[in-house]
Amino acid sequence: MKPFDIQPLTQRFPFVHADAFGNALIVPAKNLVSIVEWIQASRLYLCDTLSNVTGVDFLPKVIEEEGKDSEGNSVKIKKNIPGYIEVVYHFYSIELKRGPLTIKVRSNGRDNVRLPSLMPHYRSAEFQEREIFDLYGVYFEGHYDLRRLLMWESFEDFPMRKDYVPPNDNEYEPIASRHSGGDA
Amino acid sequence: MNTSTGYAPRNYKIVKHKDKTLLEVAMGPHHPSTHGVFRMDVKLDGETIIDLIPYFGYLHRNHEKLAEDMTYFSTMPYTDRLDYLCSMTNNWAYALTVEKLANISVPERAEYIRVIIGELTRLVNHMLLVGFYINDLGAIGTPLLYALREREKILDLFEWASGARMMCNYLRFGGIREDVSDEWLASCNKLVDAFPYFLDEYDQLLTGxxxxxSRSQGVGVLSKELAINAGITGPMLRASGVNYDLRKTDSYSIYDRFNFRVPLGQFGDCYDRFMLRLLEMRESITILKQALRDIPKGEIQSKVPPVLKPKPGEAYGRIESPKGELGFYLVSDGSVNPYRYRVRPPSLINLTLLRDLCIGHKLADTIIIFGSIDIVLGEVDR
Amino acid sequence: MNGQGILKGMLVTAKNFFGSYVSRERLTTVSYPEGGNTIKEQSRNIPFLVFDGEDPVAGMRCTACQKCEKACPPQCIFIEKDKDERGKALQRPKVFDIDASVCMGCQICVEVCPFESIWMDSNFELSTFNRFEGLQFNREKLLKSNTYFHKIHPQQAQASDDRLAEKERKRLEREAARRAEKSASEPQV
Amino acid sequence: MQDTLNLFVMNIGQWLSANLGTLNNPDQIIVEIARWLRTEFGNWGVVGFILANLMATVPLIAVFSGCFALTTWLERKGLGRIQNRYGPNRVGPYGLFQPMADGIKMLLKEDIVPERADKIGHFLAPVIIMIPAMTGLVFLPIGRNIIAASIDSALLFFFAIGSIVSLSVFMAGWASHNKFSLVGGMRAIAQLVSYEMPLILSAVVVVMFVGSMNTSVIVEAQQIKSWVTSDAPALQCLGQVLGWHVFQPWGLMGFLLLFVSALAEANRSPFDLPEADSEIIAGHLTEYSGFKYALFFLAEYVNTFAIIGICTTLFLGGWNGPNIRPPWSDDPQALLIPGFVWFFLKIFVLMGIMIWIRGTLPRLRIDQLMGFAWKFLLPLAIINLLVAGCFYHMEWYFGWPFSILILCKSYAIVVRLNKSKLVNSNRTYTYA
Known part of the structure; x- marks a missing residue:
C-alpha cells in the first residue's frame, strides 16, 4: 500500500510537525477535529477509515543534556520533561488504497486528561476510545456513550498506566512461588 | 464526501414505549450461542428488539500489560491466545510487526510455509464460522460436525508441524521454528485436493x-458507507461490496506471487456474509495449491540475536486475518521489553455496528447477525 | 423456493447416514481408552529433564543455568543451585520445580536451553487428586532417561544426540589443539 | 387363595389345549387371551372389574413407554450416524441400555425449583402434559379389533384432547419465572394453536370420505374388500395395500399436510421454537431438571407417537399390510401376520423420517412459522378439501387428472404468493 505524502498536509496546517521517528504527525489537541474533517474531505487523502486508535502513556522523566552553563564549559543540565498521554490515530483510505497516515495527539499532564473525540466522524473510534478511557483515563469530549469497556463499572484506577500498582490478591499457593506477596 | 454518520440518527426510528413495559432480557455471559463470554442487554417488545447494549470484559486478561513486562520473544505464545481459533495468524501478525520494527529479513521457504499455514488457518476459521452459524440457525449439530470433521484433518497437520493442535506457537521472528517434512507437504497436498468435495457437500446441504x-436473506443489512466508516474489515466488509483485502492491497509477505480472486457480496446481509466465507475457502484452496506447488528448499529462519533489543522506534504491522485486519502497534524504547504493545482486534471493531444491525429485528435474528459477524472473545477482550 | 433445496439437503444427510454403514472410514470417532489415540511424534505437553546413563542425578544434563527460568512466559519453573558438603556450588540444580498447573506447554524453555537438557513430553494423562502436591513436578518426577526420550521422540532425540556428539568432538579437538600448542611451546623453555 | 390359583392355572392349561389345536386366525391370539381373561375377571366382582379396565390401558402405556425408550436410542444412534459418528455404544450392546441409563440419571438428578417460581404451576405442568399424551393413544387401532376404546367420535375426542398440550406448556413457561421460558411459552401457544387448523382440516378429508370418525372403521375402509376376500394370495396382499388413502391424490396431499403440521404439534425439528436451544436456552423447559424434565421428555415423545399413530390410521391404513389369509383356517377374515406388526413398522418409519428431518433442517423464525401455517398450509388444506369433494363424485378416469392438476397448480400458486420480496435467492458474487 503506497504511503501518503505528508507535504500537502504540513503546508495546509503549518502548526503540524513530524515526531521523533519521522513518520507520524503531532497535532495539537484543539485543532484535531478540523484536520480530521479536512482529511476526510480532501481529494488528496480521502481517509475514509480510521483503522486503529491507541493510547500510550509517557511518565515524567529527567534527562541530562549537553549544555553550556554560565562559564561556557559543557556540563550536564538536568531537564525534566512532564509526563503526557499520547493518542495515536492510524488513518487509511480504502478509495485510493493509500497507506497509513499516523496522527498523534499529546495531552498536557497525565491526570484528568480531556481530548476531542473522533466518534462523530468515525464510528470505528467508538469502542477504541472507550477502551482508552477505561485503561488510560483519557476523557473524550463528544463521545456519545463514554463508559468503561473492559473493566467493571465500580473499578476506579486505570490499569494500563505505567505507574499502576496491581492489587495483591494472588491466590493462596502453598509452594515456593515467586509471586511476591503470595501467602506462601 | 463527508461521511460523518452521527450516532443518533439510525435507519430505523426508535418507537418510544411509554405505555407498554418492555421485557428486558440479559442475553447474558452464560448463553448457548454467544460464542464465549459476552453479554447483550436486550429490550424486547414481544419478539422485536428495541434496544441492545453489548457488555464486554468477561475474558479480559490485560494481555497488553503482560506483554510490557516480558521480552518480545516470550510474548509469542500469548499471541496464540488472542484469537484462539486461528493462533498462527496471530503469530504471523506479531512476527511481521517485530520484523518491520527490527527490520529482520525472512528466507523464501519460511515465507511459503507461513502462507500455507495462514491459508490453512483461514480454512479452519471459516469452517468453524459456517458450522456455528448454521448451528445458531437451529440445525442441531449436523453441519457443525461436518465442519469439525474436516477441521480435525487440518489440526492434525498443525500438530504434526508445530506440536500442538490449537496453541501452536510456531512462528519466530525471521521465520518459523521447525521445518516441515516432505510427508507433511504430501499429506497437505492430499487434504487440499480432497477439500473441495467437502465444500460441494456443504453447498448442496445448505446454500439452496x-x-x-428465508432466515438469513434480508437480515442485518449493512450499507457500504456505514461499514467503511465503522472500520469494519474482513469478510464482513467485503460482503457489503467493498473491495478491500489486505492480501491484495498491502500484498504483505509473498502474496503478490499468487493469483487468487476476492469475492464481493451484493447486499451485505447475513446470507452474503455466510456465502462469502464459503467462496473465500475456495480461493484459499487455489492459493494453497500454488504455494504447495512451488515451495523452494532452503533454511527456515534468518539469523536473529537470542535476546532481541530493537532500536527505539514504532511500527504498525497488519495482516488479513480470517476475521479482518489484525494489526499490532509496537513502540520500543531500545530495552528488551516493548514500551507499548497494542493489538488492533478485528472482532471488537466489527462489533461496533451490532446495535445498529439488530434493532428492529426479531430475537432469533440477533443470534444470526451476531453469529455472522464471527467474533472470538479472546480477541475482543484481550 | 419450493422445497428442492430442502430435499437436496436431506439427500446429503441420507448419503452420510447410509455411507457410514458402507465404509467404516467415514466414521471419525476414536475410541480413546481402547487404544487408537493419535499422538504424533512432535506433540508436546509438559516438559521433562533428560539424564544420560543409569543414575538420574549424576547423569543429569541440566547445569542450573536458569536460562529457562528467565525465559518462561508464565514463570512456572523454579530452580535452586546445588552445593556439595563443603559449600562449593555444583553445576546441578538441587530443586527443579515445574508447576504443571501453570505451564502451558509452549516449548520456549526447550528453545533457550543450551545444554539440550529439557524437552517436551507427549504424555497427557496427568490428572491428580489435589492441585498442589499432584501438579508440582519436582526434580525426581521430571527426570527421565535418554532411552525414554528416544522412545517418544525418535527424530528429536537422535538430532540432539548428534548435536551433543558434535559439541563433544569440537571440545576434544580444542583440547588436543591446546595440548599440542602447549607441548609445542614447552620444549623452548 | 391357594386353590383359586391352581384353579386359574388349570384353566389356562385347559384353554390352551382347546384353542391351540384349531388356531385358525393367528393375529387374534391376543384378542382371544384378552376376551378369555375378561370372562375370567367377570366372576371376581369389583376387583375383576378394575383389573379388566386396567388390562385395556396398562399395556398401552407400557408399550408406548417402551417405544419412547427405543426411540431415544434410535434418535441418538440415527443422529450419530448422520453426523459420521457412532452414537451411544458404551452402555450395553450397541448402546441399547442407554435409555435405561438416561432414566436412572434423570431420577438421581436433583429437582431444582426456582425460588420465586410459582410452586403449584411448576409442579402441575408436567402432570398436565401427561394427560393428553396418554389419552391420545387410546384411539389408535393397533391391530384388528385390538383397540383400547373404539368409540364413534374418536377423531373429534383426539383433537380435543390434543389441544391441552399448549395449556401445560405455557403453564410451564409462566410458572418457572424465567424470561426465556416466558418467551418460550408464548411461542408455544402461538405455534400449537395456529397449527391445529391445518391439522384438523387435513384430517377432515378422510372423515368426509369414510363417513365416520371411528378410527377402526376408517382403517377397515382402507381395504379393497373384493380383492381381500378373493383366494389368490397376491391379490389379498395388494388388496390390503392399494386401498390406503395415501394412494389417492387428495390422500397424498392430506398426508403431507398432516405430517408437516404433526411436526409442528409435536415441537419437532424445523418447528421446535418453544425450546429453541440456540435462542432461548431451553424455552419452557429451562427451569426443569430431574424427573420433571424426564416427564416432559416422555410426554413429548408419546405425544409424537399419538399424532404419528393418527397419521398412519388416517392415511397409511393403520394395521393393514401385505398380509394373506392362512391356508389352514376357514375364517374369511383371518390374517397370517398380526396387525400390530404393520402398525408399529409404519410408526417407526415415520419416526425415522422425523429423526432424519431433525438431523438436517434448521429452525424457522417465529413470524415465518406463523406465515407458514396460516398462508401456506391452511389454503392448501382447504383446496384439498374441495378437490376431495369433487373427486368423490367424479368417475376415476375423470377425477384423477382433475385433482392432480388442481393440487399441483394450487401448490405452485401458494408458493409464489408466499415468496417474500426480501428474498432473492439468485445472488451474484462479483470477483474483484
Whole structure:
C-alpha cells in the first residue's frame, strides 16, 4: 500500500510537525477535529477509515543534556520533561488504497486528561476510545456513550498506566512461588 | 464526501414505549450461542428488539500489560491466545510487526510455509464460522460436525508441524521454528485436493436450503458507507461490496506471487456474509495449491540475536486475518521489553455496528447477525 | 423456493447416514481408552529433564543455568543451585520445580536451553487428586532417561544426540589443539 | 387363595389345549387371551372389574413407554450416524441400555425449583402434559379389533384432547419465572394453536370420505374388500395395500399436510421454537431438571407417537399390510401376520423420517412459522378439501387428472404468493 505524502498536509496546517521517528504527525489537541474533517474531505487523502486508535502513556522523566552553563564549559543540565498521554490515530483510505497516515495527539499532564473525540466522524473510534478511557483515563469530549469497556463499572484506577500498582490478591499457593506477596 | 454518520440518527426510528413495559432480557455471559463470554442487554417488545447494549470484559486478561513486562520473544505464545481459533495468524501478525520494527529479513521457504499455514488457518476459521452459524440457525449439530470433521484433518497437520493442535506457537521472528517434512507437504497436498468435495457437500446441504435462505436473506443489512466508516474489515466488509483485502492491497509477505480472486457480496446481509466465507475457502484452496506447488528448499529462519533489543522506534504491522485486519502497534524504547504493545482486534471493531444491525429485528435474528459477524472473545477482550 | 433445496439437503444427510454403514472410514470417532489415540511424534505437553546413563542425578544434563527460568512466559519453573558438603556450588540444580498447573506447554524453555537438557513430553494423562502436591513436578518426577526420550521422540532425540556428539568432538579437538600448542611451546623453555 | 390359583392355572392349561389345536386366525391370539381373561375377571366382582379396565390401558402405556425408550436410542444412534459418528455404544450392546441409563440419571438428578417460581404451576405442568399424551393413544387401532376404546367420535375426542398440550406448556413457561421460558411459552401457544387448523382440516378429508370418525372403521375402509376376500394370495396382499388413502391424490396431499403440521404439534425439528436451544436456552423447559424434565421428555415423545399413530390410521391404513389369509383356517377374515406388526413398522418409519428431518433442517423464525401455517398450509388444506369433494363424485378416469392438476397448480400458486420480496435467492458474487 503506497504511503501518503505528508507535504500537502504540513503546508495546509503549518502548526503540524513530524515526531521523533519521522513518520507520524503531532497535532495539537484543539485543532484535531478540523484536520480530521479536512482529511476526510480532501481529494488528496480521502481517509475514509480510521483503522486503529491507541493510547500510550509517557511518565515524567529527567534527562541530562549537553549544555553550556554560565562559564561556557559543557556540563550536564538536568531537564525534566512532564509526563503526557499520547493518542495515536492510524488513518487509511480504502478509495485510493493509500497507506497509513499516523496522527498523534499529546495531552498536557497525565491526570484528568480531556481530548476531542473522533466518534462523530468515525464510528470505528467508538469502542477504541472507550477502551482508552477505561485503561488510560483519557476523557473524550463528544463521545456519545463514554463508559468503561473492559473493566467493571465500580473499578476506579486505570490499569494500563505505567505507574499502576496491581492489587495483591494472588491466590493462596502453598509452594515456593515467586509471586511476591503470595501467602506462601 | 463527508461521511460523518452521527450516532443518533439510525435507519430505523426508535418507537418510544411509554405505555407498554418492555421485557428486558440479559442475553447474558452464560448463553448457548454467544460464542464465549459476552453479554447483550436486550429490550424486547414481544419478539422485536428495541434496544441492545453489548457488555464486554468477561475474558479480559490485560494481555497488553503482560506483554510490557516480558521480552518480545516470550510474548509469542500469548499471541496464540488472542484469537484462539486461528493462533498462527496471530503469530504471523506479531512476527511481521517485530520484523518491520527490527527490520529482520525472512528466507523464501519460511515465507511459503507461513502462507500455507495462514491459508490453512483461514480454512479452519471459516469452517468453524459456517458450522456455528448454521448451528445458531437451529440445525442441531449436523453441519457443525461436518465442519469439525474436516477441521480435525487440518489440526492434525498443525500438530504434526508445530506440536500442538490449537496453541501452536510456531512462528519466530525471521521465520518459523521447525521445518516441515516432505510427508507433511504430501499429506497437505492430499487434504487440499480432497477439500473441495467437502465444500460441494456443504453447498448442496445448505446454500439452496429454503429455511437458511428465508432466515438469513434480508437480515442485518449493512450499507457500504456505514461499514467503511465503522472500520469494519474482513469478510464482513467485503460482503457489503467493498473491495478491500489486505492480501491484495498491502500484498504483505509473498502474496503478490499468487493469483487468487476476492469475492464481493451484493447486499451485505447475513446470507452474503455466510456465502462469502464459503467462496473465500475456495480461493484459499487455489492459493494453497500454488504455494504447495512451488515451495523452494532452503533454511527456515534468518539469523536473529537470542535476546532481541530493537532500536527505539514504532511500527504498525497488519495482516488479513480470517476475521479482518489484525494489526499490532509496537513502540520500543531500545530495552528488551516493548514500551507499548497494542493489538488492533478485528472482532471488537466489527462489533461496533451490532446495535445498529439488530434493532428492529426479531430475537432469533440477533443470534444470526451476531453469529455472522464471527467474533472470538479472546480477541475482543484481550 | 419450493422445497428442492430442502430435499437436496436431506439427500446429503441420507448419503452420510447410509455411507457410514458402507465404509467404516467415514466414521471419525476414536475410541480413546481402547487404544487408537493419535499422538504424533512432535506433540508436546509438559516438559521433562533428560539424564544420560543409569543414575538420574549424576547423569543429569541440566547445569542450573536458569536460562529457562528467565525465559518462561508464565514463570512456572523454579530452580535452586546445588552445593556439595563443603559449600562449593555444583553445576546441578538441587530443586527443579515445574508447576504443571501453570505451564502451558509452549516449548520456549526447550528453545533457550543450551545444554539440550529439557524437552517436551507427549504424555497427557496427568490428572491428580489435589492441585498442589499432584501438579508440582519436582526434580525426581521430571527426570527421565535418554532411552525414554528416544522412545517418544525418535527424530528429536537422535538430532540432539548428534548435536551433543558434535559439541563433544569440537571440545576434544580444542583440547588436543591446546595440548599440542602447549607441548609445542614447552620444549623452548 | 391357594386353590383359586391352581384353579386359574388349570384353566389356562385347559384353554390352551382347546384353542391351540384349531388356531385358525393367528393375529387374534391376543384378542382371544384378552376376551378369555375378561370372562375370567367377570366372576371376581369389583376387583375383576378394575383389573379388566386396567388390562385395556396398562399395556398401552407400557408399550408406548417402551417405544419412547427405543426411540431415544434410535434418535441418538440415527443422529450419530448422520453426523459420521457412532452414537451411544458404551452402555450395553450397541448402546441399547442407554435409555435405561438416561432414566436412572434423570431420577438421581436433583429437582431444582426456582425460588420465586410459582410452586403449584411448576409442579402441575408436567402432570398436565401427561394427560393428553396418554389419552391420545387410546384411539389408535393397533391391530384388528385390538383397540383400547373404539368409540364413534374418536377423531373429534383426539383433537380435543390434543389441544391441552399448549395449556401445560405455557403453564410451564409462566410458572418457572424465567424470561426465556416466558418467551418460550408464548411461542408455544402461538405455534400449537395456529397449527391445529391445518391439522384438523387435513384430517377432515378422510372423515368426509369414510363417513365416520371411528378410527377402526376408517382403517377397515382402507381395504379393497373384493380383492381381500378373493383366494389368490397376491391379490389379498395388494388388496390390503392399494386401498390406503395415501394412494389417492387428495390422500397424498392430506398426508403431507398432516405430517408437516404433526411436526409442528409435536415441537419437532424445523418447528421446535418453544425450546429453541440456540435462542432461548431451553424455552419452557429451562427451569426443569430431574424427573420433571424426564416427564416432559416422555410426554413429548408419546405425544409424537399419538399424532404419528393418527397419521398412519388416517392415511397409511393403520394395521393393514401385505398380509394373506392362512391356508389352514376357514375364517374369511383371518390374517397370517398380526396387525400390530404393520402398525408399529409404519410408526417407526415415520419416526425415522422425523429423526432424519431433525438431523438436517434448521429452525424457522417465529413470524415465518406463523406465515407458514396460516398462508401456506391452511389454503392448501382447504383446496384439498374441495378437490376431495369433487373427486368423490367424479368417475376415476375423470377425477384423477382433475385433482392432480388442481393440487399441483394450487401448490405452485401458494408458493409464489408466499415468496417474500426480501428474498432473492439468485445472488451474484462479483470477483474483484
Amino acid at each position: 436450503n429454503e429455511i437458511v435462505i
